[in-house]
Amino acid sequence: MTDNEKINPPISIQTLKRLPLYLGYLKSLDKDEIKIISSPIIAKALNLNEVQVRKDLASIKSGGRPKTGYLLEKLIISLEEYLGYGNMNEAVLVGVGCLGCSLLKYNGFENYGMKILVGFDVDESVIGTEINGKRIFPISKLKDLCQRLHINIGIITVTGESAQEVCDLLLEAGIQAIWNFTSIQLNVPDGIIVQNENIASSLAVLSKHLKKKSKVRK
Amino acid sequence: MTDNEKINPPISIQTLKRLPLYLGYLKSLDKDEIKIISSPIIAKALNLNEVQVRKDLASIKSGGRPKTGYLLEKLIISLEEYLGYGNMNEAVLVGVGCLGCSLLKYNGFENYGMKILVGFDVDESVIGTEINGKRIFPISKLKDLCQRLHINIGIITVTGESAQEVCDLLLEAGIQAIWNFTSIQLNVPDGIIVQNENIASSLAVLSKHLKKKSKVRK
DNA sequence: TAGATTGTTAATCGATTAACAATC
DNA sequence: TAGATTGTTAATCGATTAACAATC
Numbered sequence: 001m002t003d004n005e006k007i008n009p010p011i012s013i014q015t016l017k018r019l020p021l022y023l024g025y026l027k028s029l030d031k032d033e034i035k036i037i038s039s040p041i042i043a044k045a046l047n048l049n050e051v052q053v054r055k056d057l058a059s060i061k062s063g064g065r066p067k068t069g070y071l072l073e074k075l076i077i078s079l080e081e082y083l084g085y086g087n088m089n090e091a092v093l094v095g096v097g098c099l100g101c102s103l104l105k106y107n108g109f110e111n112y113g114m115k116i117l118v119g120f121d122v123d124e125s126v127i128g129t130e131i132n133g134k135r136i137f138p139i140s141k142l143k144d145l146c147q148r149l150h151i152n153i154g155i156i157t158v159t160g161e162s163a164q165e166v167c168d169l170l171l172e173a174g175i176q177a178i179w180n181f182t183s184i185q186l187n188v189p190d191g192i193i194v195q196n197e198n199i200a201s202s203l204a205v206l207s208k209h210l211k212k213k214s215k216v217r218k
Numbered sequence: 219m220t221d222n223e224k225i226n227p228p229i230s231i232q233t234l235k236r237l238p239l240y241l242g243y244l245k246s247l248d249k250d251e252i253k254i255i256s257s258p259i260i261a262k263a264l265n266l267n268e269v270q271v272r273k274d275l276a277s278i279k280s281g282g283r284p285k286t287g288y289l290l291e292k293l294i295i296s297l298e299e300y301l302g303y304g305n306m307n308e309a310v311l312v313g314v315g316c317l318g319c320s321l322l323k324y325n326g327f328e329n330y331g332m333k334i335l336v337g338f339d340v341d342e343s344v345i346g347t348e349i350n351g352k353r354i355f356p357i358s359k360l361k362d363l364c365q366r367l368h369i370n371i372g373i374i375t376v377t378g379e380s381a382q383e384v385c386d387l388l389l390e391a392g393i394q395a396i397w398n399f400t401s402i403q404l405n406v407p408d409g410i411i412v413q414n415e416n417i418a419s420s421l422a423v424l425s426k427h428l429k430k431k432s433k434v435r436k
Numbered sequence: 437t438a439g440a441t442t443g444t445t446a447a448t449c450g451a452t453t454a455a456c457a458a459t460c
Numbered sequence: 461t462a463g464a465t466t467g468t469t470a471a472t473c474g475a476t477t478a479a480c481a482a483t484c
Contacts, residue, residue: 010430012451014450014451014452015451016419017419017422018419020418020421021401021416021418021419023418024378024401024402028378039465040465045403047403047405049452051452051455052452052453054466054467054468055453055468057466057467058466058467058468064465064467065459065460065465066458066465066467067459067463067464067465067466068466069465069466083422083425083426084429089428098323099320101320102320109421112417112418112422113421114424114425152428153424176427176431177428179420179424183239185239185242185243185263185264185265187265193424193427197415197420198235198238198239199326200238200239200242200330201235201236201238202397203331203332203397204234204235204301205235205411206307206371206395206411207302207307207330207331208234208301209394210370210395212228213394230474230475232474232476256442258441267477269477270475270477272442272443272444273443275442282443283442284441284443284482285440285442285483285484286441287441287442288442
């Protein structure tokens with residue numbers, strides 16, 4: 001453990017995932033009307049336990065005050081700072097199919113500190129075109145371009161069959177984090193993070209729940 | 219606890235989410251070549267603990283045999299059965315924007331036991347059109363149509379501002395499960411499941427990881 | 437029989453929740 | 461001061477991992 005970690009223990013991944021929820025809720029409030037907000041109110045709005053909210057917020061230096069609560073504006077700034085929404089991470093996307101295309105078109109990522117610069121594909125018919133201002137390059141240019149642009153994040157929206165291949169290519173190009181939209185489990189070396197966006201897992205939870213309900217009804 | 223639960227304890231949500239991963243991996247294997255598969259092999263392929271794999275597979279009746287392992291074909295069938303990939307859940311999608319459109323175009327859901335029947339929107343220019351064979355209706359038809367078709371799942375791909383409104387409408391129409399692609403936390407009564415597909419949370423994990431790495435490198 | 441693997445019981449680990457002191 | 465709220469320490473809960481008996 002480094003000295004830094006002794007003083008600022010790393011927050012849990014669960015807490016980290018909740019921080020954007022807090023931020024989203026706080027930003028939805030009317031800043032002119034509400035100056036101060038408390039953990040019980042946040043907890044109620046987001047269906048969370050109020051102790052959990054306090055603990056989460058305490059883990060970033062949120063400056064809450066006993067009796068008073070948290071200063072709304074200050075809390076928003078703390079969260080944005082912690083989540084790094086100020087300094088943009090740059091990404092490339094590989095696989096400009098149906099899903100890839102809609103991610104390229106989506107402009108909301110920039111609110112979360114990520115910007116997709118370019119796309120890659122093998123399909124001649126999309127290479128050279130622009131989608132939402134983002135140029136599509138042949139996959140042969142991937143390594144060179146990523147290295148030159150110092151890209152950190154690779155988004156994989158190809159089919160399952162080519163996912164690992166694309167992943168390896170991205171790693172060769174020096175990418176540090178992968179956002180995986182395929183249902184394949186990617187093999188990466190230690191230190192590289194893979195975030196899986198797994199539709200099948202979500203659907204499994206949904207449909208199991210439905211099945212249970214229909215059984216109860218019978 | 220019901221008698222049924224005493225005999226077949228409900229599996230944990232974590233296990234449930236991993237089942238599609240097992241299935242995907244097993245299906246990717248060559249059935250002609252591989253007849254039998256063991257937990258250490260599955261675990262290695264998916265970067266999981268082998269005890270976890272065994273426990274997960276034991277929770278559905280997978281019929282593994284000591285010394286031998288699991289019969290590949292039988293295991294696939296057990297998983298598909300448990301996940302209910304045989305009987306289709308029917309869904310509607312509300313919000314035919316950029317993301318909604320690409321979900322309508324995506325045909326992979328049917329492999330996971332879900333079928334989107336129709337879409338809804340307020341935008342006159344999309345109402346009446348078809349996307350991938352799915353008709354788009356005005357939102358005023360939502361309640362009637364969902365009730366008549368006995369729809370179970372509602373997919374919300376509208377903007378955050380109208381998300382709760384749409385959610386309430388879906389609940390009125392008798393929907394039992396909601397797949398929420400907005401970053402809003404939806405309020406639903408007990409017994410309704412909401413599965414959040416939260417891009418902001420995923421990005422928070424990715425970018426925190428990158429920040430830590432760049433610090434270490436300094 | 438010996439070796440390999442499953443399935444289960446016990447131990448460990450981590451996250452959530454409860455209790456409570458500190459504080460404005 | 462009394463009441464409300466934060467932040468932290470302790471207790472609980474649930475999931476993962478380890479140990480091991482059962483078995484082919």
